Amino acid sequence: MQRKSDRRTTSMSEEPTTDTETDEATGADSPSRDEATDRDGSQRTAEKGSAIVAARAEQAPVETAEIRQLTEAAGYAVVDEFTQVRPRDPGTNLGDGKVAEIARCAAATEAVALVVDGELTPTQTTTLAARMPDETRVFDRYRLILAIFAEQAGHRRAQLQVELARLRYDLPRIKEAADEGLLNRRTERGTPYYDVRDRIDRLDRKLDELPTPAEQFRERRQQEGFDLVTLAGYTNAGKSTLLHRLADDLSVTNASPAHPDETGVAEIEDRLFKTLETTTRRATVEGRPVLVTDTVGFVQDLPHWLVQSFSETLSEAASADVVVLVADGTDPVDEFETKLDVSLSVLDEQDVTRDDVVVAVNKIDCESAAEVERRRRIAAERVDSVVTISASEGANLDRLVDAIITRLPSQRETFTLSNRDETMSLLSWLYDHVTVDSVEYAGEMVVIEVDGRPSVIAKARARAEAISSEGESDVR
């Protein structure tokens, strides 16, 4: 097995590692107004009511799967969808005829929301809202994502980040409205543009000042010899499911945190953005203590400003020893490829080296071997290390662990010590901290071969030297 030598892992800030689940029910497809049927058949309440989604593209096909999922994740039951193939209409985006059709449907279904895939200008939003029944609010894709983020942000830091993201989204829109003469001026105190810009500055400063205890945790973790593994990938790919599989203790709950830095259980649900903040759990791979961090899922076309707002959670990836990029193997091939490319470029932006990435093609239990192989090849064209797994069924996790461990900074060492109590206590310490490859008893002596994080090996060596200097043992 080829192993890496020790190298830097820069300490970066991160979110407090707690999951903040509001555990609110969400709706799925259903024609009823308040109730939706989950994939498993159970009834859940779409607490916000019915929504209509609309999507337009210059060319067929017009995809609606993701915007429907987003709408459901925001708590609506999608009651109908409208698609069209045409160039953008400057006034309403969708075109008059389609808008009239949607308005009739909104009235008939008592829809409380119209979600338009893509971005709407302020004028388009106002015009569309005016054409809809009074109770129907109009969202574009990004406003919807922000609404989801806002609801799931539990920590002060995440809340501020969401607010900042929302204001950054609003700012050019307010400017556009001002330029169109809808507002008088935009540079004076008291005007919306000025106020928003001012609030953005203040939020930026506040975020800078907020302590990031996680940064200190991270340093301590590394000093204490934890390897760091980050799970990244699109929302719904199966990251949290995988974390559950890898974690040592499945019974940790928010109510009984084992450690302030290891609180929280990553929620697994068939909805988007279930994990908004990072969750870190302890795992043991081949005897080595590893901290595995679950991150916020990517979403298609996530605009740059939004990525920026959440870069703190993505920066988890940059400081990890290994990033496991979880890809949904049930995605159609084209989509699989696109998402993989986007994910890798996001990781590139975070300065993650390709050598540190392991792609886990997940959900292979749902696909034929041939389909799995197609996706494996696509991934293998981009990253050397690709493993096909089923996180929910536990298939091939041993191979994933192997791929992870070959990428952890590692050093080999052989200790030859006299067989006494101190040596046995060192051996049990070694079992907890490194991979013990072999233990041989040769007469009075014990020969222990280990592999581990260089800093941990250094500690072990110091202990072994202390044992040797007390007795007549030999350390090599």
Ligand SMILES: Nc1nc2c(ncn2[C@@H]2O[C@H](COP(=O)(O)OP(=O)(O)OP(=O)(O)O)[C@@H](O)[C@H]2O)c(=O)[nH]1
């Ligand atoms: N069939 C199958 N389903 C899986 C597998 N792994 C995860 N899932 C399902 O995929 C859905 C999403 O899983 P999560 O683990 O919550 O996904 P996630 O990547 O953490 O999603 P976010 O937190 O939104 O980023 C859930 O319904 C899981 O049960 C798998 O190996 N096979």
Ligand SMILES: [Mg+2]
């Ligand atoms: Mg998750």
